[in-house]
Amino acid sequence: MNSTESTKYRKTLEEGGVAPAQAQVHADALGEVLEHLTEQLATKEWVRAEIKMQLKEFKVEMLMWMFTFFVAQTTITIGTVIAIIRYMPR
Structure with a gap:
C-alpha cells in the first residue's frame, strides 16, 4: 500500500x-x-516458466508411455505370430 x-x-x-x-x-x-x-x-513470468516446465515434463512422460505401449504391442504381436505358426495345422 x-x-x-x-x-x-x-x-x-x-x-x-x-x-x-x-x-x-x-x-x-x-x-x-x-x-x-x-x-x-505470482507474476506472469513465473506462471509462464511454470507452464513451460510442466509442458516439458508432460512431453517426457508422454514419450515414456508411448515407448512402453510400443514395446508391449510389439511383444504381443510377435507372441501372436509365433503362437499361430506353432499351432497351425500341417
Missing part, C-alpha cells in the same frame, strides 16, 4: 471515529500485510 492510499485509509478511519494514533497503527499494519501479500503473488 503506497503512502497516498495509507493516508486516505488513515483519514477514513479518523473520520469514522478512530483515534489518530490508532488509525495510523491500523494503516501501517495493513500496509505491511499488503506488501507481504504482493511479494507472494
Whole structure:
C-alpha cells in the first residue's frame, strides 16, 4: 500500500471515529500485510516458466508411455505370430 492510499485509509478511519494514533497503527499494519501479500503473488513470468516446465515434463512422460505401449504391442504381436505358426495345422 503506497503512502497516498495509507493516508486516505488513515483519514477514513479518523473520520469514522478512530483515534489518530490508532488509525495510523491500523494503516501501517495493513500496509505491511499488503506488501507481504504482493511479494507472494505470482507474476506472469513465473506462471509462464511454470507452464513451460510442466509442458516439458508432460512431453517426457508422454514419450515414456508411448515407448512402453510400443514395446508391449510389439511383444504381443510377435507372441501372436509365433503362437499361430506353432499351432497351425500341417
